[in-house]
Amino acid sequence: MSLKQVENVASHHSWVVGGMDCAGCANKIRTALERLPGVTDVSVSVMAESLAVSLDDEKTSRDRIERTVRKLGYSITPRDGGATCAAGGEGACCASGGQNGPAPQLGSGPRHATAASSHGAGDASVHWYGTAKGRLVILTGLLLVAAWGAEFLLPGALGSWAFILACLIGVAPIARRAFSALGAGMPFTIEMLMTVAAAGALFIGAQEEAALVVFLFAVGEVLEGVAANRARAGIRALGELVPKSALLEENGTTRKVEASQLSIGQIVVVRPGDRIPADGEIVEGIAGIDEAPVTGESVPRTKGEGEDVFAGSISTDAVIRVRVTRAAENNTIARIIRLVEEAQEARAPTERFIDRFSRYYMPAVVGLALLVAVLPPLVVGAAWDVWVYRALALLLIGCPCALVISVPASIASSLSAGARRGLLLKGGAVIEAAARADMVTFDKTGTLTVGRPVVTDIWAREGDRSTVLALAAGVEAGSSHPLAEAVLAHAETQGISFETGREARVIPGRGVEARIAGQTVFVGSPRHAQEEGVLTKDAIDRIDALEAEGKTVAVVSGSEGLSGVVAFRDEPRQDASAAMQELKALGVRAVMLTGDNARTAAAIAAHLSMEYRAELLPDDKVSAIRDLTARHTVMMVGDGINDAPALAMADVGIAMGSGTDVALESADGALLRNRILDVAGMLRLARATMANIHQNIVIALGLKAVFLVTTVLGVTGLWIAILADTGATVLVTLNALRLLGFRVERRS
Numbered sequence: 001m002s003l004k005q006v007e008n009v010a011s012h013h014s015w016v017v018g019g020m021d022c023a024g025c026a027n028k029i030r031t032a033l034e035r036l037p038g039v040t041d042v043s044v045s046v047m048a049e050s051l052a053v054s055l056d057d058e059k060t061s062r063d064r065i066e067r068t069v070r071k072l073g074y075s076i077t078p079r080d081g082g083a084t085c086a087a088g089g090e091g092a093c094c095a096s097g098g099q100n101g102p103a104p105q106l107g108s109g110p111r112h113a114t115a116a117s118s119h120g121a122g123d124a125s126v127h128w129y130g131t132a133k134g135r136l137v138i139l140t141g142l143l144l145v146a147a148w149g150a151e152f153l154l155p156g157a158l159g160s161w162a163f164i165l166a167c168l169i170g171v172a173p174i175a176r177r178a179f180s181a182l183g184a185g186m187p188f189t190i191e192m193l194m195t196v197a198a199a200g201a202l203f204i205g206a207q208e209e210a211a212l213v214v215f216l217f218a219v220g221e222v223l224e225g226v227a228a229n230r231a232r233a234g235i236r237a238l239g240e241l242v243p244k245s246a247l248l249e250e251n252g253t254t255r256k257v258e259a260s261q262l263s264i265g266q267i268v269v270v271r272p273g274d275r276i277p278a279d280g281e282i283v284e285g286i287a288g289i290d291e292a293p294v295t296g297e298s299v300p301r302t303k304g305e306g307e308d309v310f311a312g313s314i315s316t317d318a319v320i321r322v323r324v325t326r327a328a329e330n331n332t333i334a335r336i337i338r339l340v341e342e343a344q345e346a347r348a349p350t351e352r353f354i355d356r357f358s359r360y361y362m363p364a365v366v367g368l369a370l371l372v373a374v375l376p377p378l379v380v381g382a383a384w385d386v387w388v389y390r391a392l393a394l395l396l397i398g399c400p401c402a403l404v405i406s407v408p409a410s411i412a413s414s415l416s417a418g419a420r421r422g423l424l425l426k427g428g429a430v431i432e433a434a435a436r437a438d439m440v441t442f443d444k445t446g447t448l449t450v451g452r453p454v455v456t457d458i459w460a461r462e463g464d465r466s467t468v469l470a471l472a473a474g475v476e477a478g479s480s481h482p483l484a485e486a487v488l489a490h491a492e493t494q495g496i497s498f499e500t501g502r503e504a505r506v507i508p509g510r511g512v513e514a515r516i517a518g519q520t521v522f523v524g525s526p527r528h529a530q531e532e533g534v535l536t537k538d539a540i541d542r543i544d545a546l547e548a549e550g551k552t553v554a555v556v557s558g559s560e561g562l563s564g565v566v567a568f569r570d571e572p573r574q575d576a577s578a579a580m581q582e583l584k585a586l587g588v589r590a591v592m593l594t595g596d597n598a599r600t601a602a603a604i605a606a607h608l609s610m611e612y613r614a615e616l617l618p619d620d621k622v623s624a625i626r627d628l629t630a631r632h633t634v635m636m637v638g639d640g641i642n643d644a645p646a647l648a649m650a651d652v653g654i655a656m657g658s659g660t661d662v663a664l665e666s667a668d669g670a671l672l673r674n675r676i677l678d679v680a681g682m683l684r685l686a687r688a689t690m691a692n693i694h695q696n697i698v699i700a701l702g703l704k705a706v707f708l709v710t711t712v713l714g715v716t717g718l719w720i721a722i723l724a725d726t727g728a729t730v731l732v733t734l735n736a737l738r739l740l741g742f743r744v745e746r747r748s
Contacts, residue, residue, distance in 0.1 A: 013062055014052040017044070018075035019132070025074070032068050032184035036060045046408070051076070071180035073173075075132075133222045140170035140215040147211055163207040170214035171198045188362035193395045200392040204385045209717060213396070216726055241312035242333050246277035249321065259311075260328040268322050270315045278311050278324045279331040285320035289313050332672075361403075369394045372712060386714070393711045396721040397704060402728035406696030409736035414689040417742050422657070422672035423682050430668040433652045434686035436633040440583060440679055441625065443638035443646075444594035444604060447656055448576050448676065451639075453482055453568040455490035456551055459542050460564035468564035470498040472556050475514045475523045477501060483554065484512075486568055487523075511554070519559040526565070529555035534562050550603025569600075572608060575677040580608050582680035591628070593621050593636075593646070621646040637671070637679055654679065681744030688742055696732045703728040 020026060026044035029051065033042045038059025043052045053065065062078070069076045143166035150162035171194065178191035194217055201210035246259045247269040254269050259277035262268065267283065270276050276289075288300035291313045300316050303309060309322060311331040328334065373391035376382035411428040418425055425431050442448050458465040473491040476484035477500040491498060501514025501521065511524015522529070526543050529535050534557045535543070543553050543565055551567040583590050592612040594601050601614035613624055622645045628634045629651055636643075636650035647653030647667045655667035657674050671678045707724045710716045716724070 011055045011057050012052065013055055013065070014050060014079040015066070015069075016077045016079065017049055017051045017069060018077075019073065020044075020046045020049055028072060028181065028184075028186065028189070029069055029074065031186055032072060032181070033065065035185055036064065036068065039065070046412075068184070071177070072184070073177040073180075131222075133218065136170070136173065137215070137218040137222050140166070140211075140218050143169055144211050144215050147208075151208075160207055163211045164202060167198055167202060167207060167211040167214055170211065170218065171195060174198075174214070174217070188366065193366075197392045197396050200388060204388050206389060213721075219726065239333065239337055241275065242328075242331065243275045243277050247271070262324050262328060264324055264327060266324045268324065270320050270322055272315055272317055272319065274315055276309050276311055276313050276315065276322060278322070278328065279326035280309055280311075280322035280324045282307050282309060283321050283323045285318055287318035287320045288316040290316050365395065389717070390711055390714060393717055393721040394708065396725055397707045397711050397716075402700035402703070402725070402732045403697065405729060406700050406732045406736075407693050409733050410689055410692045410696060410739060413736045413739035414685060414692075414742075417740050418682070418685055418744075421678075421681070421744050422675075423669070423678060423685060423744065424672065425669040425682070425686070427668075430652055431686045431689050433633060434635060434669075434683060435690040437588065437635040437652060437683060437686075439589045439591065439628060439632040440635045440637060440683075441591045441593050441628065441646075441650070442610075442636075442676075443621075443643050444592055444596055444601065445570055446639040447637055447643075448592060448604065448608065449570040449572050451570065453486045453552065453570050455486050455566060456569050456571070457546060457567035458564060459539075459546075459567075461536065461539065461562050465564065466494070466496055468556050468566065469494065469496050471516060471521050471558065471563055472523050472554070472566050473498040474501045474516045475504065475512055475521050475556075478504070479512065483552070483568055487566065516558075521556070521558045521563075523554050523556050523566075526553055526555050529557060529562070532557075536562060539565060547599060548603070550600035572604060573676055575675050577608055579676035579679055580610050582677065583683075584609075586680060586683055588680075588683065589632075593624055595621075618643075618645055622649050625649040635679070635683075637676075638667075654682070678744070685739075685742060685744050689739060692736060692739055696735055699731050699735065700728050703731075 017029065020029075026046050029044050030042045033039050033053060036059075038056030039053055041052075041054040044050070051069070055062070055065070066076050066078075147162035147166040151160070174191050175195040178189060178195045181187075181189045181191060194214070198210045198214055201207065201213065243259055245256050246262055247254045248257045248262070249267040249269050262278050268277055268280070270287075272287075282303055282305055284305060286302065286304040289303045289309055290300045291310060308325070309320075310333075311326075311328075312333050326332075369391040372394055373388045376387045377384045407428065411431060414431060415425065425434065445451055455469075458468055460468045469487070469491055472487045473496065476487045477498070479485075499516050501516045504512060504514035506512050507522075507524065507528070510528040511522055513520055513522040513524075515521075526535065526540075530540070534555065539555075539562055543555075546553050546565070546567040549569075551569040554566045554568070556563045556566060580590050590608075590610040592601060592605050592608075592610055593616055594604075594612065594614055595616050595618075596614060598614040601612045605612035616624060621643070625634060625636060625646050626649060629649070633652075634650045635652040635654060636646050637654045637656070638644075638647055639656035643655075647655060652669070653667040655670045657670050657672040669682065671682070703724055707716055707721065711721060
């Protein structure tokens with residue numbers, strides 16, 4: 001194979017697509033493009049309003065892709081912003097296209113490049129009347145009013161012709177999309193049903209109702225588009241958190257540059273009140289950092305040199321210098337948006353079932369409508385015009401739009417609500433599994449605990465605890481061992497001054513010793529101290545009591561004998577206990593899985609009122625999760641590389657936002673605020689989402705069941721039928737949008 005052939009086979013292209021309102025829109029585009037020769041790996045994102053394909057350019061050209069999408073009623077613009085843009089996507093229902101022009105993209109960087117001309121479906125600055133859907137509503141409305149005026153003013157049949165003209169002009173773009181979908185192998189679309197219903201109504205002389213039906217259909221599409229854009233607004237707002245410009249420091253001077261052009265390692269200056277333009281590390285200054293825009297945490301955190309900061313967070317009270325640690329396309333905001341976009345494409349089992357159901361439901365409705373149209377006239381001699389009219393109304397009632405949109409609308413709202421509150425779930429399948437979870441397993445270190453030891457107790461043989469701390473700090477000065485850092489941090493907090501030890505040396509497996517004030521001071525294991533005969537009975541009793549509480553103990557002794565002991569423990573997070581209480585209130589069991597020793601695990605578990613399994617290697621954690629998932633729906637929460645296998649094995653794996661990239665990638669979601677309390681909030685959101693989905697399904701099927709019966713009985717007509725269908729779709733969407741305001745905190 002030649003190099004040119006390889007390039008053709010592996011050619012990748014992407015576009016911005018305007019006018020998609022739900023997963024049905026994506027499915028319509030995907031189905032049409034997959035029928036084209038040489039087109040593979042079709043990826044359509046409703047949330048990002050994007051299209052990407054792998055294309056054999058010798059079989060299908062980019063222009064053909066664009067023509068196909070445009071015929072379906074959508075606007076399309078190449079990612080590079082250079083080529084054609086549809087003059088106006090006509091818009092469609094839940095299974096069709098929409099408003100004019102592409103939408104600004106949600107993220108930043110190359111993958112989320114904004115098209116050159118972006119005034120479309122997703123652009124909040126464009127009012128509904130500036131879109132193709134809006135223009136169709138205005139046109140059909142004016143035509144309907146003109147027809148009523150003509151019927152009143154003009155004699156005889158001229159008024160009827162005005163309604164016929166209004167109907168034909170209004171239904172023309174709908175029919176064009178219907179036949180484009182038919183050519184792409186999709187005969188059962190709402191556009192086709194609308195076209196058949198309008199044509200049939202004209203055929204039996206119901207021209208006034210035909211024109212009214214077309215107008216109501218257009219109104220319904222506008223409402224669906226507005227509702228879909230509201231669902232996107234929360235995620236789009238995230239993309240706007242990152243400032244467009246940054247103050248780059250070079251050679252002692254600063255200059256303004258585009259934030260998207262910042263490179264790793266560059267230094268930026270952030271003034272009080274400014275948003276931080278990139279993920280980075282503070283290299284100079286101390287400031288209160290408001291992370292609420294990113295994580296939802298309401299209280300600013302004081303951060304100084306060496307601490308990480310997120311793009312989009314705000315320096316509240318001081319100037320800081322920040323070293324960029326992530327490129328724009330990979331910063332925290334961009335990663336959140338990417339996760340949500342990808343989550344939109346991961347469909348829930350309920351959604352997949354409804355899609356399969358709709359494939360059979362639509363032909364069944366069409367078949368039933370045909371029977372209603374022909375059987376009564378043929379069997380009992382009923383009037384053809386009456387039963388054809390009822391069959392046409394049945395077609396409109398039978399449209400599955402509300403049912404198809406019921407799940408993705410709720411999922412989109414849930415993902416948006418969660419992302420704004422620091423809760424990321426990667427798709428509908430994850431939400432559905434989380435809603436069923438009846439057990440949550442936690443890693444200990446760095447998840448339930450803060451991940452670093454702190455000094456918890458100091459015992460002095462003669463009661464002078466500050467002397468014990470000063471001796472320990474002097475020996476540990478300059479060491480990077482976690483316990484040494486804990487001693488030094490505690491001494492600083494307590495304001496204890498100490499003499500730095502000299503001639504320090506490590507005694508492998510035992511501890512550290514150094515010369516302080518003319519004596520050799522030892523800090524190390526109780527076992528070594530006992531072997532040396534240093535420990536007293538009181539000291540041994542105290543050490544046993546501290547170790548029973550799951551604490552690590554170090555003995556401090558000098559030439560004059562025992563000085564005292566220092567106890568350490570990786571303490572539980574402040575919200576861990578409250579989190580366990582909330583999980584219990586939700587009827588969810590909490591289990592700690594840890595590689596730590598059983599005594600420490602038991603102490604932490606008792607403090608938090610939870611179950612535990614201790615001394616587990618990474619493989620043991622996987623085995624434990626496998627055992628638990630046989631009897632429960634298990635959510636696993638962890639943060640480290642060693643947690644990645646267990647996160648992948650669990651029904652739902654959730655990574656702490658401060659965790660490793662491996663944990664974040666292998667997990668099904670993340671807690672950006674690093675709060676254990678948010679686990680309960682995530683479960684509440686997932687359960688509320690599934691309840692919302694079930695409500696939507698009842699609304700969609702319930703209304704259809706009622707109006708199917710009333711239509712066959714002749715109680716409701718064409719315009720009521722389309723009003724009922726549009727009304728059901730709007731009700732379902734509005735109900736889904738309620739999730740945008742869902743409070744994940746426990747209500748008192």
